[in-house]
Amino acid sequence: MESRVLSGSTISGLIRLKKTNAYIISMRTNRSVGDGGNLIWGRQLRPALLLLEKSSPPARNVSGKRELLRPICAAASSPAEENDSSSQGKISPVGFFQKYPALLTGIFFFMWYFLNVIFNILNKKIYNYFPYPYFVSVVHLFVGVVYCLASWTVGLPKRAPMDLNLLKLLIPVAVCHALGHVTSNISFAAVAVSFSHTIKALEPFFNAAASQFILGQQIPLTLWLSLAPVVLGVSMASLTELSFNWTGFISAMISNISFTYRSIYSKKAMVNMDSTNLYAYISIIALFVCIPPALIIEGPQLIQHGFGDAIAKVGLTKFVSDLFWVGMFYHLYNQLATNTLERVAPLTHAVGNVLKRVFVIGFSILAFGNKISTQTGIGTCIAIAGVACYSYIKAKIEEEKQQLKSA
Secondary structure, three states: OOOOOOOOHHHHHHHHHHHHHHHHHHHHHHHHHOOOHHHHHHHHHHHHHHHHHHHOOOEEEOOOOEOOOOHHHHHOHHHHHHHHHHHHHHOOOHHHHHHHHHHHHHHHHHHHHHHHHHHHHHHHHHHHOOOOHHHHHHHHHHHHHHHHHHHHHOOOOOOOOOOOOHHHHHHHHHHHHHHHHHHHHHHHHHHHHHHHHHHHHOOHHHHHHHHHHHOOOOOOOOHHOOOOOOOHHHHHHHHOOOOOOOOHHHHHHHHHHEEEEEEEEHHHHHOOOOOHHHHHHHHHHHHHHHHHHHHHHHHHHHHHHHHHHHHHOOOHHHHHHHHHHHHHHHHHHHHHHHHOOOOHHHHHHHHHHHHHHHHHHHHHHHHHHHOOOOHHHHHHHHHHHHHHHHHHHHHHHHHHHHHHHHH
C-alpha cells in the first residue's frame, strides 16, 4: 500500500515536472522575441510568466545553472518601452545641404555674385534717365532699413539691444559707410561701371597704407610689392578710358578712402553682436546721415524737373519699381556677402572678392556695350591680377597668425 502511494505520488510528481519542463522548454524556444520575433505572442504570455515567477522558484536546466525568466519578460515589453529603446538607437536624418556643405557654399557665392551684378546693371540704367546719385543712395539705404525693420518685427533675426555707448561706437562706422556709399554712386553715375570698379580695385592699397601709418601695423614687403601691379594697372586703364572724367575718378578715390576708414573704425568698434544686426544698425544711422545732403544738393532740382523728367521717360510704375528693386538688390547682395564670407576661410574669401569684381566688370561691359581701348583692357587685367596676389598673400598671413594663436 505504501509502495503504491509512493509510486502514485512519484508518478504524479513526474507528470507535473514533465509539464513544467515542457513549459520552460517552450519558453526557451521563443527567446527570439527580443530579436524581432512575435511580440503579440510574448505579450499574451506575460501575465502567466509573472504569475509563474511569483509562485515558482527558478528552474534548473540540465547543466545545473539557474534559468531565470526575466529576459523573456523584458523581451515582451510594452510598446512605449520599445519606442523609447528604438528611438535611442536611431540616428536623426541628415539634410541634403548638411550632407553636401560645399554645394550650399557654392550657392551662396553664386547668389552673392548674381545679386551684385544685377544691382550694378540696374543702378546704372537708373542713372541713364535719373542722374541723381544722392537721392538714389538714400533710396538704397531706405529700402534696406525697411527690410531690416520688417525682419525684426517677425523675429528673423531677433533685434539685438542698443545702448548709448554702442551708438557712439557705431556712428563713425556708419558715417564712413554713408560717405563711401554716396561717392560710389556718384562715380557710377559719372563713368562706366567697369571703370569705376577698376578704380575701386585700389582699395587694398589704401587699406595697407592706413594699417601701416595710422594703426601702426607693420605691413610685410611682399604685400607692398603685390600692390604695385594694382597701381600700375589702374593708371594704365585711367589714361585711355573713353568714359573718363574727374568727377567719377575723384569720387571713386574718396569712396576707397571712406571704406578704408570704415574698416579702421569697425576694428575699434568690435561689439558682441551678430553681423546681421550690426549691418542693420549701421544702415539706419547711415540713412540719417545721407538724407540732409540729398535734400540740400538735389532737393530743389528733384522738385522742379527731376521726378517729372524720369516719369515722362519711363512712366511712374517703372520708375518706382526700379527704385524699389535697386534698393532691395543693394541690401540683399550686401547681406549675402556677409553670410557667404562667414562660411569660408580667409583665403577663399579673398579669392571670392576678386572674382566678384571680375564678374561685375565683365557683365557690365556686356550689358552696356561699353567700348574700351586695348590699353584699358590690359590695365584692368593687371590691376585685378595685383588684387588677387595681394588678397592671397594677406590671407596666408592671417591664416598663419591664427595657427600661431591656436598653437
